[in-house]
Amino acid sequence: MVEFDRTLEREPAPADNLKICVVGIGGGGLNVLDRISLDRMLDATVVAMHTDVRVLTHSMSAAKIQLGAEIMRGIGSGGDPELGREAAIASREKIRAVVSGHNMVFICCGLGGGTGSGAAPVVARIAKESGALVFVFATTPFVFEGRRRLKQAETAMDELQGHVDALILFENNRMGELVLPKEGIQKAFSQADQLIGHSLRAIATMVTQPGIVRMGLADLMTALNSPNARCLFGFGEARGANRVADALKRSLKSPLVNQGQLLQNARNLLVHVAGGESLTLSEVEALMKQLSKCVPESTQIMFGLAVDPRMGDAISVTLVSSLSAQEMSTESDAGQKELKQPQPQPERNENHAPALPFETEKAAVEAEVKREEAPEAPALPMAESKVEAEVEVKQEPAVVIAPVAVAVAPAPAPVPAPVAAVEPTPAPAPAPAPKFEVVTSAMVERDLFGAELVESVAPATEPKPQQAVVSTTHAQVRITIPKQVAEKEPAVEEPVTPKMEAHVVEPPPAPVVESQVQAAPVVQQSVVAPAAPAKSIFSVIDNADDDDDDEEEEDQQGHEADLEDSDTPWADKYAHPPKPAAAAPTAEGRGREPAMASAAPIQGAGTPAGFKQGNFNLNQDEAGRFKGTTKTIVEGEDLDVPTWMRLKQKRS
Numbered sequence: 004m005v006e007f008d009r010t011l012e013r014e015p016a017p018a019d020n021l022k023i024c025v026v027g028i029g030g031g032g033l034n035v036l037d038r039i040s041l042d043r044m045l046d047a048t049v050v051a052m053h054t055d056v057r058v059l060t061h062s063m064s065a066a067k068i069q070l071g072a073e074i075m076r077g078i079g080s081g082g083d084p085e086l087g088r089e090a091a092i093a094s095r096e097k098i099r100a101v102v103s104g105h106n107m108v109f110i111c112c113g114l115g116g117g118t119g120s121g122a123a124p125v126v127a128r129i130a131k132e133s134g135a136l137v138f139v140f141a142t143t144p145f146v147f148e149g150r151r152r153l154k155q156a157e158t159a160m161d162e163l164q165g166h167v168d169a170l171i172l173f174e175n176n177r178m179g180e181l182v183l184p185k186e187g188i189q190k191a192f193s194q195a196d197q198l199i200g201h202s203l204r205a206i207a208t209m210v211t212q213p214g215i216v217r218m219g220l221a222d223l224m225t226a227l228n229s230p231n232a233r234c235l236f237g238f239g240e241a242r243g244a245n246r247v248a249d250a251l252k253r254s255l256k257s258p259l260v261n262q263g264q265l266l267q268n269a270r271n272l273l274v275h276v277a278g279g280e281s282l283t284l285s286e287v288e289a290l291m292k293q294l295s296k297c298v299p300e301s302t303q304i305m306f307g308l309a310v311d312p313r314m315g316d317a318i319s320v321t322l323v324s325s326l327s328a329q330e331m332s333t334e335s336d337a338g339q340k341e342l343k344q345p346q347p348q349p350e351r352n353e354n355h356a357p358a359l360p361f362e363t364e365k366a367a368v369e370a371e372v373k374r375e376e377a378p379e380a381p382a383l384p385m386a387e388s389k390v391e392a393e394v395e396v397k398q399e400p401a402v403v404i405a406p407v408a409v410a411v412a413p414a415p416a417p418v419p420a421p422v423a424a425v426e427p428t429p430a431p432a433p434a435p436a437p438k439f440e441v442v443t444s445a446m447v448e449r450d451l452f453g454a455e456l457v458e459s460v461a462p463a464t465e466p467k468p469q470q471a472v473v474s475t476t477h478a479q480v481r482i483t484i485p486k487q488v489a490e491k492e493p494a495v496e497e498p499v500t501p502k503m504e505a506h507v508v509e510p511p512p513a514p515v516v517e518s519q520v521q522a523a524p525v526v527q528q529s530v531v532a533p534a535a536p537a538k539s540i541f542s543v544i545d546n547a548d549d550d551d552d553d554e555e556e557e558d559q560q561g562h563e564a565d566l567e568d569s570d571t572p573w574a575d576k577y578a579h580p581p582k583p584a585a586a587a588p589t590a591e592g593r594g595r596e597p598a599m600a601s602a603a604p605i606q607g608a609g610t611p612a613g614f615k616q617g618n619f620n621l622n623q624d625e626a627g628r629f630k631g632t633t634k635t636i637v638e639g640e641d642l643d644v645p646t647w648m649r650l651k652q653k654r655s
């Protein structure tokens with residue numbers, strides 16, 4: 004019988020108490036460190052190191068080391084790796100104190116500058132001397148940063164190779180594909196930092212997390228151990244019904260594996276699958292079956308599996324491999340060429356994308372197709388394979404949309420088809436719409452600036468029937484309103500009423516006016532009226548009263564002939580003129596009231612006080628200039644009867 008003491012303490016497995024230290028060096032390194040801290044990716048000691056004290060101050064890390072404080076005086080290395088190296092050597096004791104006691108040291112830096120390129124090899128050497136496994140996660144410069152930086156980065160890589168267990172390189176150029184071209188450079192850097200952070204966490208998780216199928220450090224070393232190795236790294240995470248297919252697709256779309264093409268020459272491939280408690284064996288089986296189609300048979304696949312309840316219903320897939328720099332550049336070029344050529348879609352799917360033959364994935368793709376098609380792509384007659392490709396593109400906009408689209412779009416679709424599909428969508432109606440828009444804007448302008456801008460609206464909007472009315476007005480306006488105004492208000496302003504015109508026209512009715520006025524005779528009548536006042540009978544009487552005797556006689560003689568045949572009612576009326584008082588209430592009389600009112604008081608007012616009118620004496624000797632003439636008035640004659648009437652009565 005075998006006895007087993009349950010209380011016996013066993014020595015814990017090495018991975019259970021692994022201590023990890025993450026060191027960020029230089030500007031790029033500190034940015035990655037901040038990203039890791041922000042995302043709370045890792046349970047580790049985090050230390051920031053920089054020669055530039057200002058950048059160091061802004062780091063989120065709790066532990067900070069100012070490299071070469073005395074020789075650099077807080078100023079950065081200015082892109083000189085030699086200064087960065089000297090600064091790190093000057094601070095070597097501080098560095099040693101921080102990294103010692105850790106089993107794994109992850110160093111993050113951007114190569115090409117001064118501090119990262121110069122200090123990282125020194126820190127790596129110190130960490131290695133302390134007995135830790137050392138992984139360096141480093142970026143290589145963008146091509147546009149210039150040859151000098153690239154050269155400095157290569158030199159640093161050579162120096163690092165001798166002191167690290169794995170050098171995991173992230174090409175900034177390739178990571179630019181993580182974001183759309185229109186997105187800012189900040190976004191590009193941020194995405195790159197996030198990817199580095201993910202890979203760092205994935206590797207740490209792989210070797211530290213207890214798993215059903217345990218991934219050992221030895222496995223990791225094997226996967227990463229290529230001469231002058233460049234890391235191939237892919238990471239994908241997904242939830243939901245198609246989480247296996249989605250997570251695998253995302254890991255293969257990582258720019259660091261170049262859409263999976265770089266895996267074609269990988270000798271070792273480390274695959275780590277992690278999921279919550281709902282992760283099933285069939286899911287893992289399906290995933291590995293599909294993945295095996297993306298790598299050659301000769302590739303050694305190292306598999307790790309971990310179940311972590313904290314992941315919920317998520318599944319993550321991590322791919323790690325390595326190629327030599329030469330293999331990487333060759334494969335990369337070949338891959339780029341393939342992407343640039345209009346590549347037949349099925350071939351791409353077959354080789355690299357785990358989409359179609361995989362049953363669960365196929366279902367996922369179909370579901371996605373339905374989702375994507377519903378609102379926006381109503382009538383595009385694309386082949387099924389094309390639709391699938393399209394879906395792949397839309398699914399993850401952040402990851403390499405452009406290359407995939409370039410590869411897919413030109414290939415099988417006949418050019419006229421999409422055009423035909425698109426043409427029907429714009430309805431014929433839009434054609435007049437722009438005109439309305441123009442009118443609308445003009446009307447708005449009219450609101451702001453008045454009638455001047457209405458002119459532009461008028462031709463489009465005015466209905467024809469109104470034009471007749473407008474034209475009459477128009478004629479009047481031209482005459483009376485100053486020229487520039489008349490030109491600016493040609494046709495629209497119906498509200499410019501005839502009444503207004505009448506007031507304006509009043510002063511000088513020029514000949515032109517008369518011709519124009521014909522168009523609106525009524526209006527002009529009222530306008531001209533004051534110039535042709537109707538003669539009142541009272542005015543005639545007044546005039547007759549004012550005449551002296553000579554004029555009276557002339558009148559008498561002048562009218563005699565006329566009166567011969569004047570038997571008209573007018574004559575009767577004239578013979579019996581109405582009393583002035585009776586005329587006052589009439590319409591015409593009202594118009595003359597001021598004159599009447601003034602006439603009445605004149606008689607009394609102009610008469611001197613005490614004046615007494617004398618009687619007319621027919622017998623007087625002195626008869627003025629009438630002396631010696633025949634008297635026409637005889638005794639007893641009614642003097643109220645005018646002379647010409649008295650004469651007429653005498654003749655008859």
Ligand SMILES: Nc1nc2c(ncn2[C@@H]2O[C@H](COP(=O)(O)OP(=O)(O)OP(=O)(O)O)[C@@H](O)[C@H]2O)c(=O)[nH]1
Nearest residue numbers: 029030031034080082113115116117118119144195
């Ligand atoms: N992905 C990524 N790369 C970065 C970032 N910052 C800088 N880099 C890259 O890293 C290289 C080195 O830049 P820094 O890290 O700022 O330089 P340094 O190591 O601090 O050196 P000095 O500033 O010269 O002292 C650059 O040429 C970039 O290619 C970043 O935030 N993300």
